[in-house]
Amino acid sequence: xxxxxxxxxxxxxxxxxKQELFILDVRNQDAFQDWxxxxxxxxxxxxxxxxxxxxxxxxxxxxxxxxxxxxVCAKEGSSIMVAEMLSDAGREVSYLxxxxxxxxxxxxxxxxxxxxDGGAIYQxxxxxxxxxxxxxxxxxEAAIIDSTRMxxxxxxxxxxxxxxxxxxxxxxxxxxxxxxxxxxxxKTNAMYWLPPKDAKxxxxxxxxxxxxxxxxxxxxxxxxxxxxxxxxxxxxTSFVVDEKYLxxxxxxFIDSIGRPDLAGLAEDWVGDLRETLYTRYRELSExxxxxxAHFMIIEELNDDGSVAKKLGTLFAENxxxxxxxxxxxxxxxxxxxPPQPNAYxxxxxxxxxxxxxxxxxxxxxxxxxxxxxxx
Amino acid sequence: MDIIKSNVTLDAKGLACPMPIVKTKKAMTQLxxxxxxxxxxxxxxxxxxxxxxxxxxxxxxxxxxxxxxxLKHYLRKTSDEEAAEKKHPHFINNDDLQAKLTSNGNxxxxxxxxxxxxxxxxxxxxxxxxxxxxxxxxxxxNKEDEIFVICRTGSRSDFASQxxxxxxFTKVVNVMPGMSKxxxxxxxxNCNI
Numbered sequence: 001x002x003x004x005x006x007x008x009x010x011x012x013x014x015x016x017x018k019q020e021l022f023i024l025d026v027r028n029q030d031a032f033q034d035w036x037x038x039x040x041x042x043x044x045x046x047x048x049x050x051x052x053x054x055x056x057x058x059x060x061x062x063x064x065x066x067x068x069x070x071x072v073c074a075k076e077g078s079s080i081m082v083a084e085m086l087s088d089a090g091r092e093v094s095y096l097x098x099x100x101x102x103x104x105x106x107x108x109x110x111x112x113x114x115x116x117d118g119g120a121i122y123q124x125x126x127x128x129x130x131x132x133x134x135x136x137x138x139x140x141e142a143a144i145i146d147s148t149r150m151x152x153x154x155x156x157x158x159x160x161x162x163x164x165x166x167x168x169x170x171x172x173x174x175x176x177x178x179x180x181x182x183x184x185x186x187k188t189n190a191m192y193w194l195p196p197k198d199a200k201x202x203x204x205x206x207x208x209x210x211x212x213x214x215x216x217x218x219x220x221x222x223x224x225x226x227x228x229x230x231x232x233x234x235x236x237t238s239f240v241v242d243e244k245y246l247x248x249x250x251x252x253f254i255d256s257i258g259r260p261d262l263a264g265l266a267e268d269w270v271g272d273l274r275e276t277l278y279t280r281y282r283e284l285s286e287x288x289x290x291x292x293a294h295f296m297i298i299e300e301l302n303d304d305g306s307v308a309k310k311l312g313t314l315f316a317e318n319x320x321x322x323x324x325x326x327x328x329x330x331x332x333x334x335x336x337x338p339p340q341p342n343a344y345x346x347x348x349x350x351x352x353x354x355x356x357x358x359x360x361x362x363x364x365x366x367x368x369x370x371x372x373x374x375x
Numbered sequence: 376m377d378i379i380k381s382n383v384t385l386d387a388k389g390l391a392c393p394m395p396i397v398k399t400k401k402a403m404t405q406l407x408x409x410x411x412x413x414x415x416x417x418x419x420x421x422x423x424x425x426x427x428x429x430x431x432x433x434x435x436x437x438x439x440x441x442x443x444x445x446l447k448h449y450l451r452k453t454s455d456e457e458a459a460e461k462k463h464p465h466f467i468n469n470d471d472l473q474a475k476l477t478s479n480g481n482x483x484x485x486x487x488x489x490x491x492x493x494x495x496x497x498x499x500x501x502x503x504x505x506x507x508x509x510x511x512x513x514x515x516x517n518k519e520d521e522i523f524v525i526c527r528t529g530s531r532s533d534f535a536s537q538x539x540x541x542x543x544f545t546k547v548v549n550v551m552p553g554m555s556k557x558x559x560x561x562x563x564x565n566c567n568i
Contacts, residue, residue: 028423048431053393
């Protein structure tokens with residue numbers, strides 16, 4: 001039997017389409033328990049490759065023959081070995097090209113909607129890690145918000161639709177992934193905007209992003225309006241794009257809310273978080289479509305793969321927006337914090353320009369799931 | 376301590392997963408029970424995998440030292456020492472030894488595990504003389520001292536205790552079960568475990 005190669009893009013389509021897939025994950029158990037490929041119809045079996053060096057006979061009856069079978073490991077080498085063994089045993093299987101490394105770095109662009117003047121807004125779904133970034137395009141110009149370090153994906157995409165990148169934003173200083181914002185801005189001569197309250201220690205030049213700033217993309221005035229919304233970090237800023245989309249950064253997600261502790265100040269910032277979610281956001285139109293910087297669970301994806309919901313719906317359904325008692329809210333947010341993301345301090349320092357790291361180190365830092373929310 | 380002694384060194388530098396483990400498994404079959412293997416690798420993922428592999432196969436993962444790009448992993452091949460009958464008549468359990476150490480810092484603890492095991496994890500101020508070197512290093516010990524002999528599970532230290540007694544040491548006490556269950560203070564050379 002031949003061994004097939006499947007790409008991260010192929011698997012992303014299976015996630016979006018809710019297709020069935022049987023995943024034999026041959027990484028060690030700690031790695032698997034920390035983080036795996038999620039899909040609503042995906043089944044998993046975790047057997048480390050080093051338990052299979054003498055053969056796969058003993059696990060054959062655990063592997064279905066009536067389903068698509070994908071072998072996955074960290075970088076692909078071990079999955080090829082195991083896939084070939086299964087193939088020799090008469091099974092038709094595939095392996096994931098580039099392994100979990102490729103899965104972590106893959107971005108799928110999804111068009112979220114049209115803008116009034118004919119422009120569009122795209123969401124880049126980092127499916128393996130749950131990071132969401134955005135490109136607002138209008139009349140040959142593009143703005144990028146919360147980009148990942150895979151900068152070529154954005155520059156290539158912009159070129160393919162004939163848009164010049166003019167403005168790059170980060171809603172806040174990220175702690176869970178390395179921002180590509182500064183690098184994109186350098187490559188394209190775009191303006192790089194950061195909230196100054198998050199940028200006190202940065203070592204590079206940036207354009208301060210303040211409440212009420214309005215930035216125009218294209219000639220036809222698609223405004224990106226900044227809204228100061230602290231709580232995840234002290235500088236966290238949201239954007240209202242084209243009076244229709246609310247880019248909420250790491251403050252508000254579809255099924256959860258931001259965590260206030262990644263800069264070490266949970267007790268101080270929980271009040272800001274409450275103020276943003278229960279007062280500032282309440283003053284906005286409920287018709288706004290919320291576009292967060294993360295998703296946590298695969299069920300948050302819409303049928304087209306996008307992650308987006310009306311603000312009014314979130315006010316009705318998101319638990320974190322429905323805790324009337326302030327003390328209870330405080331306890332929920334500060335008493336219920338999940339483990340902190342892998343290497344979040346080093347990631348923050350990288351994003352501040354304080355430490356310089358190569359691609360391999362950045363990859364290592366970002367390993368694992370994202371943990372920016374409390375539910 | 377700069378150099379950790381091993382019986383066999385395996386070069387897996389430049390190899391990507393799964394090769395470091397494939398080669399480690401093969402090299403391990405050539406070792407005798409209780410011997411130490413050093414695996415040199417450059418694949419960062421090899422650390423977690425070697426540790427997990429050792430746990431699943433019953434070998435002892437001692438630790439890893441990072442030297443620039445090179446990761447040096449230390450493993451000790453499983454042996455059937457645990458099954459051996461303990462013969463030395465004087466022994467003490469871990470908790471009682473710990474109490475003695477707390478009240479009197481000057482007592483002599485002799486650690487007879489391999490140097491590599493000692494390097495990664497040992498009781499502060501304990502003396503390292505691997506069982507295999509004990510015969511020719513007896514002069515380093517004082518026959519009048521009360522000596523608490525420790526290893527990983529109490530078997531090598533039992534053997535060492537008998538050997539010391541046969542050589543005229545009078546106050547020799549075997550520590551049971553030993554480092555595998557030690558919950559008191561330990562120190563390690565500067566490295567990642």
